[in-house]
Every structure is written in structure tokens, then in C-alpha cells.
Amino acid sequence: xxxxxxxxxxxxxxxxxxxxxxxxxxxxxxxxxxxxxxxxxxxxxxxxxxxxxxxxxxxxxxxxxxxxxxxxxxxxxxxxxxxxxxxxxxxxxxxxxxxxxxxxxxxxxx
Amino acid sequence: xxxxxxxxxxxxxxxxxxxxxxxxxxxxxxxxxxxxxxxxxxxxxxxxxxxxxxxxxxxxxxxxxxxxxxxxxxxxxxxxxxxxxxxxxxxxxxxxxxxxxxxxxxxxxxxxxx
Numbered sequence: 001x002x003x004x005x006x007x008x009x010x011x012x013x014x015x016x017x018x019x020x021x022x023x024x025x026x027x028x029x030x031x032x033x034x035x036x037x038x039x040x041x042x043x044x045x046x047x048x049x050x051x052x053x054x055x056x057x058x059x060x061x062x063x064x065x066x067x068x069x070x071x072x073x074x075x076x077x078x079x080x081x082x083x084x085x086x087x088x089x090x091x092x093x094x095x096x097x098x099x100x101x102x103x104x105x106x107x108x109x110x
Numbered sequence: 111x112x113x114x115x116x117x118x119x120x121x122x123x124x125x126x127x128x129x130x131x132x133x134x135x136x137x138x139x140x141x142x143x144x145x146x147x148x149x150x151x152x153x154x155x156x157x158x159x160x161x162x163x164x165x166x167x168x169x170x171x172x173x174x175x176x177x178x179x180x181x182x183x184x185x186x187x188x189x190x191x192x193x194x195x196x197x198x199x200x201x202x203x204x205x206x207x208x209x210x211x212x213x214x215x216x217x218x219x220x221x222x223x224x
Contacts, residue, residue: 001169031211043200043215050211086152090211096141096160096204097168098213100152 002027002091006101013077013108021072021104023087031090031098032063034072038083046072046085077108113137114216116201122222129188131219133201135181141204142184143213144168144176146197153200159184191223 003026013019025032034046047054047061049070054061058077063070074081084103090096113136123129133142143158145168155168157176165176173195175187188195201216 031213033212035215041198041218043218045212045214048212088153088213096158096206096211097155098143098153098202100154102150102152 002029002089002099004087004089004099004101006085006087006104008104009102010105011107013106015077015079015108015110017077017108018073018075019077019106021074021085021087021106023070023072023089023101025068025070025087025089027068028092029065029068029089030092031088032070033088033098034061034070035086035088036081036083037086037103043086074106077106079108079110082106082108114201114203114214116199116216116219118219119217120220122224123191124224125192126190129191129221129223131186131199131201131221133184133186133216135184135203137203137205137214138181139203139205140181141206141213142178143202143204144174144184144186145200145202146170147200147218148197156186156199191221193223195221196223197221 005024032050036044051065058075060073086103088098088100144156145153159165159178199219202213204213
């Protein structure tokens, strides 16, 4: 199956700092999503981004499909950004099966 | 927020007992999914459905069965629960229409098998 690797596994920031999370995948995809899992366990959709660049407030994401990676940028981080960030991909030939990476645990300290 | 509810939200059961988890959606999406989340494994697909009475297996389907008799409901059944099935279970939905394959997740069910 497709492999999804996220880095770094853990990240600790001071409030106000910027960060970049990376997702590498091993095959062509027709679906790539970034999720934030908050401390209560809820999975929140951040971006649907199989290719290109999107921005939503302090967050932005870029996927370079030809090089099989995606980046999630968090600017001016806030304590509410803490949680786990997951990248998930669907291979073009997999028929609607999302494969998740193991996530990046982000802690933002005040 | 997508209209997805899961019930129960928490359950403790004993080894060997049957357990059914319910996912209900109000979005009329065609696709529904069950995932489990365990430490060190992220989320893994158990089963999914691409229409009423149409289901298929995911990567960790052993010990689980599913049913979908209505568009809005997708049931996950553990016929005889084992301790290895202690996990957090998430339901997701997707329309897969047009240019988007985006999935939306429910709040999760925490299941403990003792």
C-alpha cells in the first residue's frame, strides 16, 4: 500500500512562532487532506489539497504532487493550535481509501 | 460542520460480548467509512460503504462486520469483542462528486473491552 511519512513527529513552539510540517507519500494521489485533532479528540478538516496551494487565515498548505510531498505552514502560532496534525492521502488506484500518516504532535506554549 | 453523529460516544464492554456502533449522517453523502485510531498507528480503515447495501473491507477488517440499510446509517459490529479491539472508532462521510474526494469525520466512539 501507499506509505505516508510525516515530520517532525513532535514539535514544541512558543506562542507567536512559525512552523512547517511535512508529509511525504510514496505514490500518485487524487486526495490529500490535512486534519487537526484537538485535545478533545475531534478531527477537524484543515485543507483538501491534492495539488497546489491554499490559505486559510494563519494556515496555508502546498502540495507538489509530482514530487510527492505536502507542506502545512502555521504562522503566528497560538496555544489553540496545539494538538496532532495528520496528513491523509488516497491513492489514485485505491478506490476511496484514505491512508493516514502517524501525525505531528504540536505543542504551543504561552 | 458536517452533520455526523456517532453513538454511543463511550462504551465499556466485556470480552466475548457483541457490540454495535452507529454512525448517522444528515448530509445524504454516498460514501461512509469506519476507522479505528490507536497510539502509534494513526487512523486505519476498517470497512467502508459506497451505497446502500454496498460495502467493502479496509486494511483492518478482521473481527468486524458492517451494514448499511439506509443512506444515513452505517453500523459497525464486533461480533465477539476482544481486548485488541479497545480503541477509538471514527466514522467519516464523503460525497466524492465533482472534483472533491474530501472526507469529514464524526466525533468518535471510545470503546474499552475488559
